[in-house]
Amino acid sequence: MRVGLANRIVATALTLACAAIAAGQADDAGAGFLQRQRTIDEQLRKERLDLAPVSTAMDFQWGGWFEYYLFHFDDGVQSSRKVQRPGLALWTRMTFDDGAHEIFARVRLRYTHFKAGDEIRDQRDWWGPNFDRAWYRIDVGRALRLTQPSDPYQLQARIGRQSVLFGTGYALDLPLDAVVIEGRLHDFRLLGLLGKTFSSQPNIDRSEPVNSHMHRHLFGVQLSYEGWQRHQPFVYGFWNDDKTDERPKTWNQNYGYDTFYLGLGARGELLRNLTYWTEAVYESGRSHGQGDFLRRIPVKAYAWDVGLEYLFDLPMRPRVSAEYMFASGDGDRVLSPTNAEGGHVLDCKDTSFVGFGYRETGIAAALLPSNLHVWRAGASLAPLEKYWLFKDFEIGTNWFLYHKNKSSGAVSDFTADRGAGYVGWEMDYFLNWRLASDVSWTTRWGVFFPGDAYRDRSTRHFIFTGLTWSF
DSSP: OOOOOOSOOOOOOOOOOOTTSHHHHHHHHHHHHHHHHHHHHHHHHHHHHHHSOTTOOOSEEEEEEEEEEEEEEOOSSSSOEEEEEEEEEEEEEEEETTTTEEEEEEEEEEEEEEOTTOOSSOSEEEEEEEEEEEEEEEEHHHHHTOOOTTSSEEEEEEEEEEEEEOTTSSSBEEEEEEEEEEEEETTEEEEEEEEEOOTTSOOSOOOTTTTTOOOEEEEEEEEEEOOSSSEEEEEEEEEEEEOOOOSSOOTTOOOOEEEEEEEEEEEEEEETTEEEEEEEEEEEEEEOOTTOSSOOEEEEEEEEEEEEEEEOSSTTOOEEEEEEEEEOOOTTOSSOSSOSTTSOOSSSOBOOOOOBOOOOOOTTTOOOSSSEEEEEEEEEEOTTTTSGGGTTEEEEEEEEEEEOSSTTSOOSOTTOOSSOSEEEEEEEEEEEEEEETTEEEEEEEEEEEEOTTOSOOOOEEEEEEEEEEEO
């Protein structure tokens, strides 16, 4: 079955630290490229939902897409890197017994090819073919013929590799191998999570022995209220139990990062066409700092995010948005806000926020929300919507301003090597165009202007462009 693509595709980025070792610096440069790919994939997630909408109830569906992207960027380590990234995805879905049971599977294959001399680690790299999503869902009430969709109580379970999001995704937004149980009673919705990461995921700690894989158990619960027409408040708590092993073993350094997250917030509509989202998170737990292998220090950190978006009832569909993100930092983390190596150096509490969520923080700077204030303003419109060929043609921009929470502490870009608070600013521009129901094109260009936190204040560019064809 052919399904249309969504308009927006944005790009990924994960720039992290550990500048103390030459190999560690290469890993941090690689982390930046990973984070930029995450940004792309987050936007592509909307596209994937259109390619295989979960709400569609059919006995059998199948499809896929082919994508081809080109990247050209300056990551602060090398002034010019060029990358090609073709990819292929195939998916299938089966529903039966009047929707009581559903099976979904998606296989992805991706090839990354750097221009000779531009590679971060390997010039060529295959990823996959892997099941990036594969799950089974059961509606318990329908299966037992005890309830109907209109009943005030419902119970569902989804088992397998799936996307897991708590709140608005500021602290937890990850694909996991998980059991997710969803219960509804009148206007209350309860989510329960038992899950673990899979080994091909890059770790949040980019220290050399643990950077290429992640093994964490996550379990938690979220309660939301859906009885109000315009507002949906939520509260959640989840635990991260770090099981990641060192490869190879390091006798004088341990890397365990075991944490608990308590979050609350809401999303909804303040006025007609004016939507909002907000989330606050408190983090506690235990972590290892630089050179720690016998003891751990307490984690006490916090973060929040608030945003607004307004859609005008005017020709060309103009849209404006604003967002403020904050994640606490630690002045004793002078080389990395997230790593054990190069991380906390004193025997006191660790106040650097490290989450498992996602927010777009600019495609060129690609900073993680840790020890950081981020202000974002954006706008978009469809300037040629009256022409049939360009009715799904959109242009827009996002502008970012960055400042540290703790001036002496590190941010996730290890090239920010000075103890100053002003990190810099960035402007991004994007173009999305659905040329046909099954073909879309996107381009994005970002320019980062480093601030006082950088010894090298040369302007950095990131541009990518590509096509996606669905079938």
